[in-house]
Amino acid sequence: MAAASEICVRARDVIRKFDDKKVLHDISLDVAKGGIFGLLGPSGSGKTTFVKLIAGIDEATSGQIEVLGTPMPKLAMMVRIGYMAQSDALYAELTAKENLEFFGALFGLRGSRLKQRMHEVMALVNLTDHMERSVGAYSGGMKRRLSLAIALLHEPEVLILDEPTVGIDPVLRKSIWDELQSLSRQGTTILVTTHVMDEADKCDRLGMLRDGRLIASGSPEELKSRTGSATIEEAFLYYGGARA
């Protein structure tokens, strides 16, 4: 296990209950600094619930979550984390520019720095030409990309993306993944949830969730060789089937 200073997210015996329904069961997990960590799991397995705890939006019923050595939730940590929700949380009446300006200002960006970052992230998601358009008139994929742009805006050290590429075409998806990989090489820790198996292959490490339990974790190669599978999909089915 990596040294404490190398760990970005550290979860210990995390339990999250909604009323009496246990959605996360004793999850313990370390995510190393830098690199892309993929959280894999079928629908309803608890991916969103888990990343919300890490983002500090929600609080665990019991157990501890630390991000960069600080117990969550903690307001001061919010500036160091970028979060992209599974459902687009945008202000439809406003233009993309106004949305970016609002979230930028919340993170303390202003003036020429804000302007510069706004253009950088919008270029990244290929929306520069739609800066002045009202978000209400955006397509589903465009909204998804704007949400991603907003999460990247303040150059967070930790990036938490909940199914970021749903509804995005393969060409753009590739360019977004290229960018995520380049960000991770620059030292950003990226935590991404996904259903898409070829995306899972691009992650440095993977965690597999099923019914609120972490059933396996390791690099894609490790998981494949440990289960004797050729693909992540097979490995996933192996772990899922073994416990079912």
Add this chain to the structure above:
Amino acid sequence: MRIRALVIRIVRQFLHDKRSMALLIVAPLLVLSLMYLVFNGDTYEPKIGTVQLPEAVSQTLGENGADVTAYDSEAEAEEALAEREVDAIIRLDGAAPAVKLEGSDPARNRAVMAAVQKAMQAQQGPGGSPAGAAQAPVIEYLHGSEDMSSFDNFGPVLIGLFAFFFVFLIAGVSFLKERTSGTLERLLATPLRRWEIVAGYMIGFGIFTSIQAALIAGYTIGVLGSLMAGSFGCVLLIMLLLSLTALSFGTFLSAFANTEFQMIQFIPLVIVPQVFFSGLFDLESISPWLRWLSYITPLKYGADALRGVMIRGEGWSAIAPDIGVLLALTLVFMAANVLALRKHRKI
């Protein structure tokens, strides 16, 4: 800084949202104008049928604001009364006049009685001694005047009610939308504090409700010519506080609604009862065990203060307690809202 960002965002959203703008600004003015037309019309002229009444009596009735129709027989007059062609019939029962009213509308009953009494006084006047004129009471008004209309009386309550109602609805629905659209959760992933969210909403919406308050008050007093005995500044101050109370109340209550429709369901629960206690109806006639409710309705304090200033010309010292209560209620609702947001994020 963060509050400023929130305020700018709310202002921009509002400027893009023409419907809400219209509801906040145009709707109250429209409703007030309608109310003005309804309540400020000329006093009702009662229609009175007479049966074989001396010409002189009919004439004095006519001079005293009645629309007189003479009938030849009692049966004819009764039929007219039943058909509601006239509001009352008068005949002579021996020497004394007998009045029979249609009776289904109290306002018309009063109009008939007033006309009859005036006519009777006028009949006795010239026949009495010259001293009779001297004995007629001298009538003075401490507040208001003989010309005061229903609108002058209701006006202060109505402008308070509309400022309260429209702000409550728009602020409540907007804050609710923040939750249902997922943007509230997104805000909770930023360094924005709970109290900053509430403060941002108060200021952002406060800008528009202030404009609304000034427009409503200015329109009612300046254009519709409602009675205005006190200072306009006091009216503005009360209106502003009343809409701030509505703002904090609406945003707080939206925590207990899950859809816009549920927000609408609060109207009969929290707005309509306030109307009863606001002074549109005489509180003296409300059962004592219900009267205490009036002390917890924000609208009552606003309406009392507005009436005091506009009708009785009261100044700052008289309205200070009402202002204080409204301010306190606003702060309580704001604090409650900060607490209610704990449901979404503890810190």
